[in-house]
Amino acid sequence: MTVFWTSILKPTEAGTEHAWQSHEVDEAEWTQVAEALGGETAVLLGLWGDTGTIRMAVLDEATNEIAVLALACPNGSYPSVGQHHAAAQRLERAARDLFGLTPRDCPDERPWLDHGRWSLRRPLGAATPDAGEGDAYGFLPVEGEGLHQVPVGPVHAGIIEPGHFRFTGNGEAVVRLEERLGYVHKGIEGLMAGKNLGEAARLAARTSGDSTVAYGLALARAAEDALGADVPERAVWQRALMAELERLANHLGDFGAVCNDAAFALMHAHCGVLRERVLRASDAAFGHRLMRDLIVPGGVAVDLSGEGIAAIQSMLAEIRQRFPALVNLYDNTASLQDRTVSTGRLDPALAKRFGAGGFVGRASGRSFDARHALGYPPYDRLSFEVPVLDAGDVDARVWIRIREAEQSLSLIEQILSKMPQGAVFTELKAVSSPCDGLALVEGFRGDILVWLRIGSDGLIERCHMRDPSWFQWPLLEAVIEGNIIADFPLCNKSFNCSYSGHDL
Amino acid sequence: MRKLLLESLITPTLTEAPPTVDEAAMIELAETLGKQARQSLGRSLSIREVDAGSCNGCELEIHALNNAFYDIDRFGLRFVASPRHADVLMVTGPVTKNMREALKRTYDATPAPKWVVAVGDCALDGGCFAGSYAVVGGVSEVIPVDLHIPGCPPPPVKILAGMLALLQGGKAAS
Ligand code: SF4
Numbered sequence: 001m002t003v004f005w006t007s008i009l010k011p012t013e014a015g016t017e018h019a020w021q022s023h024e025v026d027e028a029e030w031t032q033v034a035e036a037l038g039g040e041t042a043v044l045l046g047l048w049g050d051t052g053t054i055r056m057a058v059l060d061e062a063t064n065e066i067a068v069l070a071l072a073c074p075n076g077s078y079p080s081v082g083q084h085h086a087a088a089q090r091l092e093r094a095a096r097d098l099f100g101l102t103p104r105d106c107p108d109e110r111p112w113l114d115h116g117r118w119s120l121r122r123p124l125g126a127a128t129p130d131a132g133e134g135d136a137y138g139f140l141p142v143e144g145e146g147l148h149q150v151p152v153g154p155v156h157a158g159i160i161e162p163g164h165f166r167f168t169g170n171g172e173a174v175v176r177l178e179e180r181l182g183y184v185h186k187g188i189e190g191l192m193a194g195k196n197l198g199e200a201a202r203l204a205a206r207t208s209g210d211s212t213v214a215y216g217l218a219l220a221r222a223a224e225d226a227l228g229a230d231v232p233e234r235a236v237w238q239r240a241l242m243a244e245l246e247r248l249a250n251h252l253g254d255f256g257a258v259c260n261d262a263a264f265a266l267m268h269a270h271c272g273v274l275r276e277r278v279l280r281a282s283d284a285a286f287g288h289r290l291m292r293d294l295i296v297p298g299g300v301a302v303d304l305s306g307e308g309i310a311a312i313q314s315m316l317a318e319i320r321q322r323f324p325a326l327v328n329l330y331d332n333t334a335s336l337q338d339r340t341v342s343t344g345r346l347d348p349a350l351a352k353r354f355g356a357g358g359f360v361g362r363a364s365g366r367s368f369d370a371r372h373a374l375g376y377p378p379y380d381r382l383s384f385e386v387p388v389l390d391a392g393d394v395d396a397r398v399w400i401r402i403r404e405a406e407q408s409l410s411l412i413e414q415i416l417s418k419m420p421q422g423a424v425f426t427e428l429k430a431v432s433s434p435c436d437g438l439a440l441v442e443g444f445r446g447d448i449l450v451w452l453r454i455g456s457d458g459l460i461e462r463c464h465m466r467d468p469s470w471f472q473w474p475l476l477e478a479v480i481e482g483n484i485i486a487d488f489p490l491c492n493k494s495f496n497c498s499y500s501g502h503d504l
Numbered sequence: 505m506r507k508l509l510l511e512s513l514i515t516p517t518l519t520e521a522p523p524t525v526d527e528a529a530m531i532e533l534a535e536t537l538g539k540q541a542r543q544s545l546g547r548s549l550s551i552r553e554v555d556a557g558s559c560n561g562c563e564l565e566i567h568a569l570n571n572a573f574y575d576i577d578r579f580g581l582r583f584v585a586s587p588r589h590a591d592v593l594m595v596t597g598p599v600t601k602n603m604r605e606a607l608k609r610t611y612d613a614t615p616a617p618k619w620v621v622a623v624g625d626c627a628l629d630g631g632c633f634a635g636s637y638a639v640v641g642g643v644s645e646v647i648p649v650d651l652h653i654p655g656c657p658p659p660p661v662k663i664l665a666g667m668l669a670l671l672q673g674g675k676a677a678s
Contacts, residue, residue: 117601123637132601154606157585159553159567161560162603183602184557187638202632209561209657253567266505272571273518279568289659290561329505500559 049099208501214443226437284311299425344491357446467501548580558597
């Protein structure tokens with residue numbers, strides 16, 4: 001099967017040293033690919049700036065092949081992808097804020113991450129000083145009789161991350177939600193430049209705390225891809241073990257938290273106990289409750305001991321015993337189902353068009369799971385199912401989490417029984433010329449993309465990390481429409497998008 | 505559901521003995537409280553959590569304080585929805601430039617006497633984000649901090665030990 005870009009790009013341009021293709025394109029080719037996005041099999045994976053260049057990663061879902069296109073922008077502008085494919089718009093706005101690259105004819109010209117507070121414009125491009133007093137933000141205008149607006153955030157009522165939501169309501173029904181993000185922008189991609197791989201891994205592990213393992217894994221795999229390095233087998237298996245423990249802990253936490261937002265605190269209490277068990281087992285096995293900084297380029301930082309395995313096994317036994325009762329309870333509590341069923345429905349067509357990953361995509365018919373689609377090791381030797389539903393409501397997103405948690409339990413058991421002995425770390429060899437690397441890794445929330453370039457001095461020149469939330473946040477705006485404002489926390493929690501991972 | 509509830513009645517409770525009050529935190533508090541001689545906060549504290557730019561790792565462990573193992577409520581500590589109801593602001597993260605004003609305004613909205621607890625390594629001095637064009641630095645760059653709880657993220661027992669020190673220190677200083 002040929003990929004969708006075969007007919008668009010000149011074949012000679014493809015680099016062949018990686019599992020993914022790299023193409024230098026001209027504006028005509030760039031635009032043709034942009035027009036193809038959102039089609040039957042063409043999915044946008046990311047779009048990011050670089051010095052004088054804009055890049056876009058695309059996936060062909062029919063073959064699961066990935067290509068990265070690079071378009072030189074000598075005049076600092078390029079034809080907007082967002083005018084053809086809405087999912088690209090926020091990415092383009094962010095790239096303009098950071099690098100000063102202008103997407104020509106982008107339907108939305110407002111800044112995104114830049115709130116006018118950095119005392120600097122275009123911090124990663126041709127930076128210029130600025131007063132840093134803050135810009136007014138033009139929310140989309142609304143017109144109509146009886147409409148009122150409710151601004152929420154950036155500081156929210158719960159223990160959650162900051163962001164601003166602007167609701168326009170007609171009575172109780174939400175007619176529009178507009179998000180404004182960027183509050184937790186820390187300039188991580190700027191900090192990455194000039195760092196060695198170890199430091200870069202620490203920054204990646206602090207991009208989104210709940211996905212610290214997934215980000216560590218994505219960065220390590222991208223670096224190893226760039227350097228053409230092989231990682232010891234035992235390390236590969238331990239990484240997957242950590243990734244599944246992280247997924248399990250987060251899905252358990254979310255399951256309880258969604259129910260809690262439907263005022264069903266009992267589930268929250270029980271799930272909180274199970275989640276704590278996973279974190280304690282992770283701590284016993286790897287020395288950190290969230291398993292931070294344990295995946296490093298070249299392998300893993302600690303080796304799993306026999307005691308660690310015992311701790312994980314006793315945790316598995318407890319969850320296997322207790323979880324089914326909670327699932328039954330969810331299934332049989334009418335008052336709870338009344339809140340989750342048919343609430344916040346995401347149309348499968350939208351999920352497909354935006355290339356939404358994780359439980360958001362899989363609850364709306366999009367089956368993509370990087371573990372399965374790309375089969376990166378050791379998942380090529382593990383057996384698991386990718387649950388998919390079509391209903392697209394809060395209930396479906398809960399069920400995907402339940403089924404995935406069950407799959408993770410089985411994966412952890414398989415990993416423990418199959419994990420080989422041996423070394424867990426290998427020193428990565430130095431490079432003599434600049435090299436690029438890419439990784440797509442399935443975190444609990446969806447696929448995380450990391451693309452990086454390592455200079456001949458072995459330091460990071462550019463590293464871009466694309467959180468799954470980029471393609472989920474815009475859909476939350478769509479699903480809340482027509483729901484009552486009181487159901488927003490429920491919809492929001494069922495999406496559980498990352499602020500920090502998105503804002504970087 | 506009945507079966508689950510019944511089981512909860514007969515199984516032993518999961519809640520663990522409180523951690524010993526953090527010595528280092530007590531010393532830090534003795535200094536700040538001695539100087540400011542604030543009024544005792546009584547036996548309970550209302551806490552408003554503010555994420556000023558964290559990676560959300562600290563939030564996960566603060567959340568965990570509510571689970572059955574730590575059960576923070578039993579100490580009279582509870583999280584509230586508005587700064588106007590709060591005695592304590594619990595602040596995480598390196599303060600980003602985009603959050604500086606929101607943090608300051610949240611602080612101003614909290615009635616005196618008020619306390620600020622900075623949680624996590626980032627909250628001390630910006631951690632590994634210090635020096636970024638988008639980061640102000642630690643919490644004390646923006647609002648006065650009474651107590652800092654280190655860790656990345658600090659595990660729940662560490663946060664609890666720090667908060668208990670605040671409760672006891674609050675009484676000692678009155
Ligand atoms: S201290 Fe660590 S866990 Fe807390 S916000 Fe900073 S990086 Fe995240």
